[in-house]
Amino acid sequence: MSMTTEPEIRRRWGGGLLRLLATQIELRMLLLILAVMLGLSLASPYFFTVSNLLNVMDQSVVVGMVALGQTLVILIGGIDLSVGALAGVTGIILGLSFPSLGLVGGVAACLGAGAIAGFVNGAVITFGRVAPFVVTLGMMSIGRSLAYVFSGANSIGNLPPELGLLSSETLLDIPLNFWCLIVAYALCWGFLTYAKGGRTLYAIGSNPEAARVAGLGIARWSIFAYVVSGVMSAVAAIFLASRILSIDPIGGTGLELDAIAAVVIGGASLFGGRGSIIGTLFGVFIMVFIRNGLNLLNVSPYWQGTAIGSIIIAAVLVERVLSGGRGRA
Amino acid sequence: MELLALRGITKRFGATLALSDADFDLRSGEVHALVGANGAGKSTLSRIISGHVQRDRGEMLLEGRPVRHVGAREAIRDGISMVTQETSLAPDLSVLENIMLPRLAMPGRLRWRELRARARELIAELGQKAGLHLDDPVSALSIGQRQLVEILKSLALGSRIVIFDEPTASLSPHEAERLFDIVRALAASGRGLIFVSHRLEEIFAIADRVTVLREGRVVAGNLDTAGLSQGELVRLMVGRELGDIYARTGPADAARGPVVLRVRELCCPPRVRDVSFEVRAGEILGLAGLVGAGRSETLETIFGLRRPVSGSIELNGKPFAPHAPLDAIRAGIGLIPEDRRGQGIVPDFSVRENLLLAHLGAHRGAGLGYGQRTQGVEELLETLGLPRHRLLDANMLNFSGGMQQKIILARWLVLAPRLLLLDEPTRGVDIGTRGSIYALLRRVAAEGVACVVVSSDFEEVIGLTDRVVVLSDGVSVTDIPSRLVDIEKLGMFAAPRSSAERTHGVLEGLVSEHGGVAYWIALEGGRLFCFDRVGEDAAADPGFAAGGFPELGQTRIAHAVPAREGVATAADGGHPTVLVPVLGRRGHSLGMVGLTLPRLRPGFDAAALRRHVIAELGSTAHAA
Numbered sequence: 001m002s003m004t005t006e007p008e009i010r011r012r013w014g015g016g017l018l019r020l021l022a023t024q025i026e027l028r029m030l031l032l033i034l035a036v037m038l039g040l041s042l043a044s045p046y047f048f049t050v051s052n053l054l055n056v057m058d059q060s061v062v063v064g065m066v067a068l069g070q071t072l073v074i075l076i077g078g079i080d081l082s083v084g085a086l087a088g089v090t091g092i093i094l095g096l097s098f099p100s101l102g103l104v105g106g107v108a109a110c111l112g113a114g115a116i117a118g119f120v121n122g123a124v125i126t127f128g129r130v131a132p133f134v135v136t137l138g139m140m141s142i143g144r145s146l147a148y149v150f151s152g153a154n155s156i157g158n159l160p161p162e163l164g165l166l167s168s169e170t171l172l173d174i175p176l177n178f179w180c181l182i183v184a185y186a187l188c189w190g191f192l193t194y195a196k197g198g199r200t201l202y203a204i205g206s207n208p209e210a211a212r213v214a215g216l217g218i219a220r221w222s223i224f225a226y227v228v229s230g231v232m233s234a235v236a237a238i239f240l241a242s243r244i245l246s247i248d249p250i251g252g253t254g255l256e257l258d259a260i261a262a263v264v265i266g267g268a269s270l271f272g273g274r275g276s277i278i279g280t281l282f283g284v285f286i287m288v289f290i291r292n293g294l295n296l297l298n299v300s301p302y303w304q305g306t307a308i309g310s311i312i313i314a315a316v317l318v319e320r321v322l323s324g325g326r327g328r329a
Numbered sequence: 330m331e332l333l334a335l336r337g338i339t340k341r342f343g344a345t346l347a348l349s350d351a352d353f354d355l356r357s358g359e360v361h362a363l364v365g366a367n368g369a370g371k372s373t374l375s376r377i378i379s380g381h382v383q384r385d386r387g388e389m390l391l392e393g394r395p396v397r398h399v400g401a402r403e404a405i406r407d408g409i410s411m412v413t414q415e416t417s418l419a420p421d422l423s424v425l426e427n428i429m430l431p432r433l434a435m436p437g438r439l440r441w442r443e444l445r446a447r448a449r450e451l452i453a454e455l456g457q458k459a460g461l462h463l464d465d466p467v468s469a470l471s472i473g474q475r476q477l478v479e480i481l482k483s484l485a486l487g488s489r490i491v492i493f494d495e496p497t498a499s500l501s502p503h504e505a506e507r508l509f510d511i512v513r514a515l516a517a518s519g520r521g522l523i524f525v526s527h528r529l530e531e532i533f534a535i536a537d538r539v540t541v542l543r544e545g546r547v548v549a550g551n552l553d554t555a556g557l558s559q560g561e562l563v564r565l566m567v568g569r570e571l572g573d574i575y576a577r578t579g580p581a582d583a584a585r586g587p588v589v590l591r592v593r594e595l596c597c598p599p600r601v602r603d604v605s606f607e608v609r610a611g612e613i614l615g616l617a618g619l620v621g622a623g624r625s626e627t628l629e630t631i632f633g634l635r636r637p638v639s640g641s642i643e644l645n646g647k648p649f650a651p652h653a654p655l656d657a658i659r660a661g662i663g664l665i666p667e668d669r670r671g672q673g674i675v676p677d678f679s680v681r682e683n684l685l686l687a688h689l690g691a692h693r694g695a696g697l698g699y700g701q702r703t704q705g706v707e708e709l710l711e712t713l714g715l716p717r718h719r720l721l722d723a724n725m726l727n728f729s730g731g732m733q734q735k736i737i738l739a740r741w742l743v744l745a746p747r748l749l750l751l752d753e754p755t756r757g758v759d760i761g762t763r764g765s766i767y768a769l770l771r772r773v774a775a776e777g778v779a780c781v782v783v784s785s786d787f788e789e790v791i792g793l794t795d796r797v798v799v800l801s802d803g804v805s806v807t808d809i810p811s812r813l814v815d816i817e818k819l820g821m822f823a824a825p826r827s828s829a830e831r832t833h834g835v836l837e838g839l840v841s842e843h844g845g846v847a848y849w850i851a852l853e854g855g856r857l858f859c860f861d862r863v864g865e866d867a868a869a870d871p872g873f874a875a876g877g878f879p880e881l882g883q884t885r886i887a888h889a890v891p892a893r894e895g896v897a898t899a900a901d902g903g904h905p906t907v908l909v910p911v912l913g914r915r916g917h918s919l920g921m922v923g924l925t926l927p928r929l930r931p932g933f934d935a936a937a938l939r940r941h942v943i944a945e946l947g948s949t950a951h952a953a
Contacts, residue, residue, distance in 0.1 A: 195695050203686065206677035213634070213664055213672050214740070215655040215690025273677040 069229030077272025085143030087252030095156035118230020122223030205272025380404030575792030586610025615794035663741030731762025
């Protein structure tokens with residue numbers, strides 16, 4: 001049991017900064033990002049150029065959108081493996097519905113499909129009491145399969161050019177799609193910090209029984225997390241399509257792993273209850289920076305998986321050591 | 330020579346000095362209790378002995394030989410093992426596999442036949458042959474039986490020193506009694522036993538010597554319990570006189586309001602079968618019974634965590650059928666659950682958010698609404714004695730059990746409830762803090778809140794509550810003012826049907842052989858307590874029902890009492906009655922078995938009946 005009072009901690013040598021570092025995951029992440037950026041700009045003169053940074057921003061949008069939904073799911077102690085496949089199938093739905101429903105109708109159909117899939121995930125997990133891993137693994141298979149079925153295994157071109165504006169337009173020299181990402185994260189941050197639903201997600205992940213006894217709506221908000229994850233997969237599909245104005249049934253493959261990695265690097269606990277949306281955003285940047293850096297350094301794509309995997313494991317180990325040393329006595 | 334001697338043990342965790350220069354001795358054949366309030370360092374000391382924690386300074390001598398164990402494995406090799414609070418058994422493996430679990434980790438083939446024979450020997454050594462089957466999965470065992478397996482496991486390792494860490498925390502009084510028998514048997518076989526506890530009655534019942542820790546220091550080492558009083562021990566533990574922790578302020582029956590909660594014939598299988606009671610505003614009602622009697626489940630049903638199959642709940646005179654806890658919360662009910670860590674604390678939330686968790690549940694609207702509670706929280710902090718700056722502490726688990734419980738309690742007080750349901754409110758709370766929780770509850774009740782307190786601690790039930798409803802196997806068997814009852818009577822009322830089956834069988838036998846009405850009662854202070862009754866013959870009505878506690882003069886068997894040794898008594902108006910006092914194994918009273926007949930038949934042999942009852946229930950009986 002800790003008898004330490006706060007002034008005592010402050011009085012200890014260097015306690016202030018160390019304590020901040022130990023308790024503020026966002027700060028740790030920021031330092032880590034700065035270190036990665038510094039390293040990459042030393043390693044490659046091309047890294048710190050405007051065009052490359054714009055490129056990095058562009059690349060962080062799709063995985064960032066998916067990672068946002070994944071954060072909510074991981075906060076409640078769940079996991080959503082279906083996001084990549086859902087991005088694939090909702091993209092196909094988007095492409096197929098443009099001709100008949102128009103731009104707005106197509107986007108609505110795409111988002112709706114993501115929401116329905118997320119709802120099914122959440123409802124089966126919550127009411128059927130099936131492990132999230134199993135349910136979303138099944139949904140991953142279903143999603144990818146439907147993507148092929150709906151598209152006849154062909155890619156869809158001839159998308160409305162307005163869709164491309166999302167990726168090509170800029171505001172204050174920053175790509176529009178990146179602004180969308182920032183706005184989405186800001187909204188999510190507000191939700192997780194100031195809304196009843198957001199705090200409920202944390203409570204569910206930290207101790208579902210206590211949340212239940214306190215009258216929090218566990219089933220409702222658990223399903224909500226999966227619905228958001230499904231919708232964000234569809235959002236990612238829209239941004240994916242806007243970049244190349246073409247949709248492929250294999251679109252979004254492997255996105256779930258990048259998203260989960262970003263959330264975990266961002267400091268969230270896979271057991272739930274602990275994590276932050278800002279941490280996830282930093283996690284996304286770290287992932288994208290490293291991919292980008294490896295490309296700039298001409299590392300073979302075959303080796304990139306090894307590099308990224310090692311970084312994920314190292315990041316989680318460091319996190320465990322840092323957070324393990326806090327609050328235990 | 331001492332079996333184990335520790336000298337100058339010091340241990341620091343981060344900034345906290347958990348143990349400072351502690352000494353401790355253990356002789357073979359003794360039970361040595363290690364006591365102290367929560368956080369006093371008794372767990373740290375026992376974990377240093379068991380090798381789970383490394384000491385910073387000091388030395389440990391095992392039979393005079395200095396030892397330093399790196400990890401529990403090395404300590405086990407030297408014959409030191411620990412039976413923990415949370416059992417470390419593999420629930421899906423059988424009893425045998427669990428007992429021999431450490432063998433599974435050793436190289437070589439497993440010879441099950443030998444292991445089985447060895448396990449049988451160990452069980453026989455403990456005198457617990459019955460009730461434990463080697464092939465049952467551990468998940469099917471009761472908590473008491475699991476602990477037994479845990480003990481067998483440490484014996485299978487050939488342990489000479491066994492540490493029991495709060496072993497009775499989740500045991501019923503009967504199970505605890507059985508555990509004490511085992512502990513004594515182990516000590517008699519020459520082992521050294523360390524018994525970590527903060528329950529005083531236990532320490533006096535079981536320990537030969539006691540070492541008291543306070544704030545990491547040994548304040549009294551190796552005291553003989555024989556020459557010690559409870560008061561002295563408490564003073565050593567908390568450093569001051571406690572006074573009467575159950576002290577009541579104000580008149581007993583004052584300010585009783587209208588009925589807040591009325592439960593009728595509530596049935597929610599499997600545990601709750603037929604429960605009825607009511608509680609008034611300003612009243613503290615105890616729900617007593619053994620673990621598994623359906624007490625927690627009754628509270629959970631009222632709180633909307635379980636759906637009743639039949640029966641009714643009325644809240645403030647209106648029918649109440651909650652579908653979810655939220656319904657109960659909005660109706661002004663609060664539940665302090667039994668398992669504080671499992672159902673109470675949200676570990677990743679700050680103290681403030683934990684305090685406001687029920688508010689968050691009850692809050693309508695999308696935001697948090699914490700602001701509207703600021704004033705209420707400030708007032709509560711004063712009541713709790715919690716410094717303001719600790720409100721933002723990130724981790725509630727850093728607080729003592731007592732403070733955690735007060736924060737959980739305050740979580741509901743924030744909402745100004747009308748009915749509080751408390752499940753084992755002082756579990757894991759040291760004796761120094763218990764008194765303040767009782768005082769807080771009294772204060773809450775005095776403000777007009779109706780409180781229902783579930784507790785396995787009969788002393789607490791009697792001391793804290795105004796009235797007690799006893800549950801036994803899911804049935805409310807009596808409803809009695811606390812001042813009229815004592816621990817023994819509560820125990821007999823609470824005896825589950827399974828263990829009172831024998832008594833019940835004897836009563837049935839008497840009625841079927843002789844007719845009339847047979848009963849199991851106790852007499853005390855001019856009052857009769859009826860625990861069980863068989864027979865409906867109105868012509869032999871003894872004047873009380875099962876669960877009743879009338880004054881003796883009001884019954885129709887008063888005339889039989891003075892004639893205890895007499896055969897059968899028929900006086901004016903009284904029916905012929907035989908009363909047979911039953912004594913238990915250790916000479917304590919198990920009450921009386923009685924038979925009332927409509928009229929005396931010729932040839933009725935009361936002496937034979939007496940012999941029959943005593944043969945069936947006396948000395949070997951486990952009636953209570």
